[in-house]
Amino acid sequence: MPAMMALLQRLLGVVLVCGVCAQQYWRQPQKHPLTPTFQKPQQQSKVPPPAAPLHECVLEEAEKIQCGAPGITVDQCQDISCCFDGHLCYYGKAVTVQCTRDGQFVVVVAREATWPPLDVNSVSLLDPNEAFCGPVDGTSAFAIFQFPVTACGTTLKNDEGYVVYENHMVSSYEVGIGPKGSITRDSHFELLFQCRYLGTTVEGLVLEVNPVPPPMSVAAAGPLRVELRLGKGQCVSKGCLDDVAAYSSFYSSSDYPISKVLREPVYVEVRLLGRSDPNIVLNLERCWATSNPNPQSVPQWDLLVDGCPYPDDRYLTTVIPLDGSSGLEYPTHYKRFVSRMFSFVNSDTYAPQKDTVFIHCATAVCYPSRENSCEQQCHRQRRAAAEEVPPSHRLLVSSGKVILLKSTSHQKR
Structure with missing residues (x-):
C-alpha cells in the first residue's frame, strides 16, 4: 500500500504497551483541538512489549500488510506489536494501536480480532466529524485508520506528567427485534485507546477491547x-x-x-x-x-x-x-x-x-x-x-x- 509507506516509516522507535480492562459502558468523547506540548524527557525503566501471540501471526502471504519501514529488525518489529516472518514485519490478526512521534494515531483492526469474525467495514470512530477520520486504507481482512491525535473527537488530559490523547472506536452490528426481545448474531467491539507523550517518549496504550461473546448456537429469534x-x-x-x-x-x-x-x-x-x-x-x-x-x-x-x-x-x-x-x-x-x-x-x-x-x-x-x-x-x-x-x-x-x-x-x- 504505497500511500501508507511514509506513515509506516515514522513508526520506528515507538514503544507500545498493551493492556485490557473490563469496562462495558459507552462514552461520548468531547473535542479538545489542542496542539501537543512535550515536556523534558525523564529517565524511565521501559519493559518491551511481548511479541504477538503465534496464532495472531498466521496469515496468508496475500493478507500481510507491512508494519514499519523496510529493513526493520525483529526487535523493532516486536516493539510496535507486529509480527515478523524472517524478512517482513506485518500486522497480526488483532487490534494494533501505534503512535508516531509527530502526533499521529495509527489503529489497525483485523477481521479475526473477534469470533465470529468482525466486519471491518463496520468499524468507525465514535465521533468521526472530519472527513479524514475514516479508514485510510484496508482490505477484507484489515481496516487501517490514521489521524492526528488532536482530531476526530480525541480527548486530552494530563496523567503523572504525560500528555494523554484518548479516543474511542466501535463497530456497528445488525439487531433483530422481536416482540419479546432483541438479538444479534454479529461480532462487535468497543476499543478505548491512548497515545501518551512525555518529551521524546511515546507510548501507545490499549485500555479496552470489549468483544461481544459469540451468540449461542440456538437463540430466541423472535417469531418465525x-x-x-x-x-x-x-x-x-x-x-x-x-x-x-x-x-x-x-x-x-x-x-x-x-x-x-x-x-x-x-x-x-x-x-x-x-x-x-x-x-x-x-x-x-x-x-x-x-x-x-x-x-x-x-x-x-x-x-x-x-x-x-x-x-x-x-x-x-x-x-x-x-x-x-x-x-x-x-x-x-x-x-x-x-x-x-x-x-x-x-x-x-x-x-x-x-x-x-x-x-x-x-x-x-x-x-x-x-x-x-x-x-x-x-x-x-x-x-x-x-x-x-x-x-x-x-x-x-x-x-x-x-x-x-x-x-x-x-x-x-
Missing part, C-alpha cells in the same frame, strides 16, 4: 414466519425446464381454489420469511395431504417423511435440491418438492370419494453446529435420530384448496 405456496409458472421457450419454470411465479390467495387433474405435477415451495441469517436452515419434518383444511383429519397421505420422499408411494415425491446456482439469496431458507395429483378413496370400498386436497408441512428451523450439520440425509439405510428442536422453532403451514378435475380433456402431459 414460514409460508407454503404452489408454483404456477410454465415453460414458454425451447430448452426450458419445467421444474425451474414452475417456481418463477406462484398462486396467490385469491387464486384458490385451483384445479388439477390426476398425475398432474403440483409444485410446492416452503420458505422462511423475514430472515437474513445465511447460516440457518429450514427443514421439512413431514409433509402430507388431507381432504379438508384440518391437518389432523383423516384420510391422510404422506408426501415427505423426515424431509425425504414417502417410500410407499408409487409416484415418489421429488425433492428439488437448492444451492447457490438457484438464484435465491438464501437457498437454505427454502425447500421445494413436486408431487403428483391424486384422489382419496373410501377405505372400505376403495371407491374415489374425495375431490379436494390440502397440503400441509411441519417445518423446523435448524442452526448448524459442530455436532449437527442440519443436512437431511435421504439415502441412509438407517437414519440418525433427529436432534431435539425447540417448539418455538417448529411451525405448521398449509396450502389452499386444490380441486381434482374429473374430466381428462383438460389433462396436461
